[in-house]
Amino acid sequence: MARKEQDVEHELPPPRCHPLLPEGFRQLNTQVAGHTFEAANTEAVGLLQDPSGGCVLKPMGKPECGERELRFYESLAEAGASGDNDLALLRGHVPRFYGPLKLVVNQRERTFLRLEDLTLGMLQPCVMDIKMGKRTWDPESSPRKRKLEEAKYVMCKQKLGLCLPGFQVYLKDDKDPSRTVVLRHGKDYGKSLSVEGFQKTMALFFNANSSDFRTVRPQTEVLLKEVLRQLEQILTWFRGQRLLHFYASSLLICYDYSRLGSSEKSTHLLNGHHFKEDKPSDWVKVRMIDFAHVYPADQALPDENYIFGLNSLISVVHAILHQI
Ligand SMILES: Nc1ncnc2c1ncn2[C@@H]1O[C@H](COP(=O)(O)OP(=O)(O)OP(=O)(O)O)[C@@H](O)[C@H]1O
Numbered sequence: 001m002a003r004k005e006q007d008v009e010h011e012l013p014p015p016r017c018h019p020l021l022p023e024g025f026r027q028l029n030t031q032v033a034g035h036t037f038e039a040a041n042t043e044a045v046g047l048l049q050d051p052s053g054g055c056v057l058k059p060m061g062k063p064e065c066g067e068r069e070l071r072f073y074e075s076l077a078e079a080g081a082s083g084d085n086d087l088a089l090l091r092g093h094v095p096r097f098y099g100p101l102k103l104v105v106n107q108r109e110r111t112f113l114r115l116e117d118l119t120l121g122m123l124q125p126c127v128m129d130i131k132m133g134k135r136t137w138d139p140e141s142s143p144r145k146r147k148l149e150e151a152k153y154v155m156c157k158q159k160l161g162l163c164l165p166g167f168q169v170y171l172k173d174d175k176d177p178s179r180t181v182v183l184r185h186g187k188d189y190g191k192s193l194s195v196e197g198f199q200k201t202m203a204l205f206f207n208a209n210s211s212d213f214r215t216v217r218p219q220t221e222v223l224l225k226e227v228l229r230q231l232e233q234i235l236t237w238f239r240g241q242r243l244l245h246f247y248a249s250s251l252l253i254c255y256d257y258s259r260l261g262s263s264e265k266s267t268h269l270l271n272g273h274h275f276k277e278d279k280p281s282d283w284v285k286v287r288m289i290d291f292a293h294v295y296p297a298d299q300a301l302p303d304e305n306y307i308f309g310l311n312s313l314i315s316v317v318h319a320i321l322h323q324i
């Protein structure tokens with residue numbers, strides 16, 4: 001049966017401008033936050049998708065930010081070759097990196113970072129970008145940038161060490177359960193959230209408010225437990241490392257709504273053979289993204305700023321799990 005879908009919220013509309021892109025590439029229509037294409041400014045560039053390569057392409061933006069992010073991914077690649085150190089262990093928590101690529105976009109050559117598409121294979125991708133830490137300005141920020149950052153997302157950021165620049169979620173339409181709706185919100189919504197609003201939004205994102213408990217609940221529980229498992233692994237990494245401090249970096253939580261509806265083991269077709277598979281990590285991904293402001297750790301101290309946000313996030317997800 002054909003799936004019926006409908007957009008219900010339009011604060012964060014799907015991209016409607018038409019940048020000149022090289023053949024085979026398209027705008028990443030699951031991009032929920034960050035720098036985007038703009039109809040009136042051909043210099044503004046968002047993320048691209050290379051559907052044949054299974055990757056997304058992130059433009060290197062402001063020179064110092066782009067260079068820092070490239071160096072970060074390159075240092076991880078080098079560490080990977082040399083084994084079991086903190087940098088090598090971090091590779092499991094970030095998208096795979098396939099190197100830089102020059103592309104001509106809007107008639108100008110730009111460099112992109114090729115990254116694993118975290119939504120790859122998801123039929124109905126739910127995506128949430130959560131920016132981590134009370135402090136989102138880096139050690140080289142001007143007093144002006146620092147002030148700007150401190151004035152944003154104030155209600156959540158200062159209490160939880162978290163803020164919500166954007167998300168999209170598939171939901172069952174309350175009025176017509178045979179329909180699925182897509183809800184998208186951007187940074188204006190995130191900036192308006194109180195702590196309570198943040199908690200409610202998280203529950204909504206995990207489809208944990210659904211009145212359709214009988215069918216949805218078992219898989220919602222699987223989803224929440226898997227998110228917690230991946231968050232705990234990231235926390236373990238942060239507790240052990242003294243190398244890096246992450247400012248204005250995000251966690252991207254992605255899951256496939258189409259896997260939420262059934263608690264039965266799903267069967268997939270591979271090379272004509274059906275096989276059973278029920279690995280939540282296949283359809284739930286929590287990864288660190290956005291490394292434009294990663295710095296060597298000050299005095300080799302742990303990144304308490306990030307750890308504080310991560311602990312809050314774990315508490316919020318735990319509370320949702322216990323209330324379903
Ligand atoms: N590896 C990925 N796979 C899938 N989607 C991604 C990936 N990386 C980024 N995205 C999407 O792109 C968005 C923006 O990513 P990112 O935060 O890296 O960009 P940015 O322009 O540096 O953001 P900011 O303006 O906060 O600095 C994310 O919210 C997410 O929707």
Ligand SMILES: O=P(O)(O)O[C@@H]1[C@H](O)[C@H](O)[C@@H](OP(=O)(O)O)[C@H](OP(=O)(O)O)[C@H]1O
Pocket residue numbers: 061062065152165187248292293
């Ligand atoms: O959340 P908002 O209000 O969108 O604010 C943006 C956010 O802080 C981004 O992280 C930052 O990009 P960088 O991380 O690349 O600095 C961007 O700076 P910019 O406008 O100078 O690009 C800000 O505008």
